[in-house]
Amino acid sequence: MPDPATYRPKRSHIPTSPGVYRFSDPDGRVLYVGKAKNLRARLSSYFQDPSGLNPRIRTMVYSASAVKWTVVTSEIEALTLEYAWIKEFEPRFNVMYRDDKSYPYLAVSLSEQVPRVYVTRQAKRRGSRYFGPYTKVWAVRETLDMLLRVFPVRTCTAGVYRRAAASGRPCLLRYIDKCSAPCVGRISPDDHRALVDSLCDFMAGRTQGITERLHAEMLEAAAAEEFEKAAARRDDLTALATVAEKNTLVLAENVDADVYALEVDELEAAVQVFYVRAGRVRGHRGWVTDRIDDASPEELIERLLTQMYGERADVSLRPRRTKRSVDDIDHLSIDAIPPEILVPVLPTDSATMTRWLGELRGAKVRLRVPERGAKRTLMETVHANAKAALKLHRTKRAGDLTARSAALEELQDNLDLTEAPLRIECFDVSHTQGTNQVASMVVFEDAIPRKADYRHLIIRGENGDGAADDTAAMSEVLRRRFSRLAATIGEQSPAEDDGEPTDDIPTSGAVDPETGRPQRFAYRPQLVVVDGGLPQVNAAQRTLDELGVDIPIIGLAKRLEEVWIPGENFPLILPRTSAALYLLQHLRDESHRFAISFHRKRRSGAMTRSALDNIPGLGPSRQAALLKHFGSVKAIRAASLAELQEVDGVGPALAASIAAALAPPPADSQASDHTTSS
Structure with a gap:
């Protein structure tokens, strides 16, 4: 783990101008992005006595190996650049507000x-x-x-x-x-x-035309003494009225506003937002996020507004749009920036934030804390939702930062690792009696899944028809994955350090030197897990040794949940209540799920292959055209050459190939085959 003193810039080299800075690890991956009015004062605070730092910030500083910065001319530029970098690099030490659920x-x-x-x-x-x-x-x-x-x-x-x-x-x-x-x-x-x-x-x-029609039909049926039909239309009107029931009028009808509330504790922060349009609540969303530092509520609100409205900037720059709701009221769309934003506390630099929001909206935006009246009452309601959301989230310990940290530290201690395995990769193989062999690679970072880095792999084997057994399949998977890692890193050389801080992104294997964006498959894991016992883990270790890759590797066997270490005759048995064991089980089960879902997909595709698939020159589009024209393979087999050529894209040569491929075998050949098999 790098020592902050090895990359700490000289204080005199850091400008006092506003700007944006980023910490990166030895692979060039960006760990943290921040902005500052005074870069010198802000960056110096990270290199103080480590005991005075927040534990997460201390971990970040010790995980990093370089710090770079960019000077900008104004605080609004700093805000915009910070958002752009957070969105592009997705630093794991930045607060990222994500929905606590998906919406139907x-x-x-x-x-x-x-x-x-x-x-x-x-x-x-x-x-x-x-x-x-x-x-x-x-x-x-x-x-x-x-x-x-x-x-x-x-x-x-x-x-x-x-x-x-x-x-x-x-x-x-x-x-x-x-x-x-x-x-x-x-x-x-x-x-x-x-x-x-x-x-x-x-x-x-x-809605008006539909309800008027149903009302007229109800009256006509009643006048004709068709009382059952009239009652049915009455029930229909009641159902529609229930669906289109007006939202409670919470503010004046001319008010468009977003109302935010925040509830925090030592580890997490819960956010709720109500979208008020035309005085009515048109929707709401909620987030729960980890507090990675000692950020104040003012700083958390600033980060939230930056992310929320930065994502909606493209929408807001379009012409102002209105939407008609089910209660026939025109209102501003909830994905547009409203003229008023109500927050529990003003952000750190409210003047800069207000100007930035105004530029995005193209009109004035008012950012304020309601003190009294209906808006204050609504704010209390939103805060009650945030408080309840945080209380519910505390019961779901899978997302608890403390539990995840404890699991990683326990793995480090039990496996005698030099550092906590912040990135773990797990591999699993799936097949049906040796057919349709596939494998999965799943990635956990900070003990939670990073699904963007998941990969499916098809097992080819030496002759292209699959591996001989599971150990050979696992060996192939690891060889392909870590050969690519070695090739990616070996093709690039570290950036020369002349002692002067620059804005260049380190050209390591994790970053494309031309675009500055992270590369896929280029991050080195701190731990590799394979699904299996001692034979599988020993075979995997031999593969890594052949490649010259020095990464700890373990296996997790399903039967008794033993942890196998290469070269050891006896497994490591973790307590059933161990947080590390829970993490390994989650990792193994996720890799198994990912592998078997891909295997089933390929198996289904193999079972539904058509006789047309093996005809040279007949691709998917021409197959679809043939089936659309004739309706079935049986009809294609019965068609003449002239009829086949009536299909777009089918010429004389291809028609002849189709007819030859679909022609039934000669009768004498069939008899000979039957005699031989009997």
């Missing part, structure tokens, strides 16, 4: 011939329309259930839809009038799409 949406698959409506938390897909986000999944399901009374559109998956169409029998939703059953022809695709369009119109806020 109501999605409509408009790209399908018969669209379906469903609830999802996944990223948005092309060809679908999304409404939300909702704060609770039960809320969106309840909304969908009420909407289906009025708009009985399809909600089933593609597989259920195909089975119903094949059997000619609709599902239960048809019999309780919550689906119009397009699968069995009870409604035409065009009429069904009209229903879907009406649902989308209602969710987009165009």
